[in-house]
Ligand SMILES: Cc1cc2nc3c(=O)[nH]c(=O)nc-3n(C[C@H](O)[C@H](O)[C@H](O)COP(=O)(O)OP(=O)(O)OC[C@H]3O[C@@H](n4cnc5c(N)ncnc54)[C@H](O)[C@@H]3O)c2cc1C
Ligand SMILES: Cc1cc2nc3c(=O)[nH]c(=O)nc-3n(C[C@H](O)[C@H](O)[C@H](O)COP(=O)(O)O)c2cc1C
């Protein structure tokens with residue numbers, strides 16, 4: 028039998044905190060000790076938002092506290108299911124499957140990981156940065172949003188090459204851990220780079236020495252146009268690029284083949300399951316992003 | 318504690334350790350659900366593997382699934398690695414000592430179905446379900462299911478190539494399901510699966526495109542339960558006359574649903590979409606079923622099957 032047996036837990040996750048942010052964004056902290064203990068950056072949970080609904084909703088894991096057994100999520104209410112989720116109160120329990128999926132590979136300590144997140148694609152980047160910080164890894168976070176960021180921000184104390192002077196704000200929790208971060212927005216948000224987040228990352232990469240740039244790996248999660256732009260940046264500088272994808276899901280366990288994305292592997296076209304073969308895929312395998 | 322009722326059932330000459338059968342397409346090739354902590358194959362009478370064709374199939378472009386009120390649409394398009402691969406590379410690794418695995422055979426011609434049967438004949442699957450009613454492939458598929466004579470031809474073509482029980486999966490979309498049942502039984506079916514998905518569609522009103530890339534998809538889940546019960550009721554008489562068992566399915570998510578299906582005439586209980594609500598539902602369902610049987614002083618699941626009380630003769 029395959030060695031993934033018993034790796035996904037069904038927990039009755041109790042809502043410990045649920046905070047509303049502008050733009051229908053919500054940060055939810057739940058108690059789910061088994062998921063918290065095992066989750067890795069890039070993985071997600073599958074939430075049963077209502078007993079009346081046939082399908083669960085996949086949401087990325089933003090942060091875990093294995094000691095307290097908590098899992099933090101950031102989501103945007105965009106439809107019926109996420110709206111139902113947003114109505115959950117502190118003390119409610121939500122059936123939750125997790126952790127699911129192939130995580131980001133953050134194991135190479137000689138690399139600098141460039142974490143590029145857009146909107147509700149930012150959470151996996153926060154988790155990856157936290158993981159790397161704990162292991163002395165090298166990373167930079169670039170986050171983009173068209174609505175106010177659902178995080179505490181503060182001016183950064185570090186300078187980043189290629190990043191223009193207006194982009195001074197950083198994500199506070201990362202700043203406090205000396206993980207450099209910068210923000211981008213087209214909505215005229217104060218202290219942010221004005222433009223798309225992949226362009227901010229590109230400016231940074233272009234300003235690095237060849238030697239430094241060669242060490243970089245791009246990891247990204249966000250809307251499709253953003254992932255396309257990140258893939259272009261990866262190709263321009265010839266850097267390994269990994270994208271976290273979304274697709275409609277039914278089982279979330281690998282059983283239904285409902286959640287596929289097309290890959291080309293050794294010249295052969297395939298449909299891979301986003302839930303368990305992904306959600307993270309090397310951009311070079313994805314014809315849509317090639 | 319009261320005595321535990323006997324949940325084992327006999328089905329087409331096989332003994333299933335429980336009446337629960339996991340349905341094709343919902344549980345991959347038999348080991349995906351072992352990912353879930355607490356999963357127990359011993360709760361399950363049989364696991365039906367994903368629909369398999371002679372040659373590998375890539376399946377349809379996404380979106381392949383979409384939620385609908387109390388159910389879902391799917392158009393996977395029979396993504397599978399081909400029958401030989403399944404027999405050579407997948408079946409040897411499955412825990413056959415914990416539960417039984419059945420094949421789900423598909424094809425575009427009676428000859429292809431026959432070849433798939435021949436390949437699975439030399440394998441540890443204990444039965445072959447015939448999917449004559451897949452709504453999601455352009456060729457063959459549902460057309461066989463809608464035409465009773467074509468359905469019977471598929472069964473006839475497979476019959477000489479396997480000694481394993483053949484279970485024909487009937488489409489709710491056929492005009493006369495009882496007539497299809499009669500013809501496929503006469504052609505050599507040892508069991509019936511009732512029902513496969515209904516055909517439906519959904520539209521994204523912003524883009525005005527069909528949500529499912531294939532346009533139509535198979536509708537499953539609790540929304541089809543009343544249809545499934547009625548189709549089993551319609552099929553029951555002809556099946557009973559030939560002593561042929563029915564694997565009832567369509568929207569079962571809990572013990573109450575399972576009891577309804579049993580009462581109407583399901584010799585075994587199929588679980589598909591219900592697993593998407595709760596992957597660990599099988600253990601809970603069996604507990605609820607045992608409680609029900611105890612409450613009604615029934616010593617076994619089998620005593621419940623076909624016990625519908627009607628005023629009509
Ligand atoms: C691996 C993964 C991680 C995700 N992480 C986050 C996150 O951290 N925060 C966040 O806000 N959102 C995230 N999403 C997207 C989130 O799952 C969808 O926004 C949500 O399912 C929409 O449900 P709904 O009922 O509100 O919307 P509706 O549009 O009403 O949903 C209808 C159906 O389509 C599905 N669906 C619609 N949009 C998506 C989508 N983008 N991805 C997958 N299924 C979709 C729904 O699950 C549902 O079955 C993630 C998706 C995936 C696949
Ligand atoms: C995602 C999905 C894939 C399916 N694939 C197959 C298949 O390959 N072969 C088949 O005979 N039925 C297939 N079905 C139909 C189911 O086996 C079952 O008959 C149907 O879904 C009704 O039961 P349910 O409501 O419990 O799911 C599929 C159903 C779903 C939801």
Ligand code: FES
Nearest residue numbers: 277279283284302
């Ligand atoms: S959602 Fe079922 S295989 Fe991914």
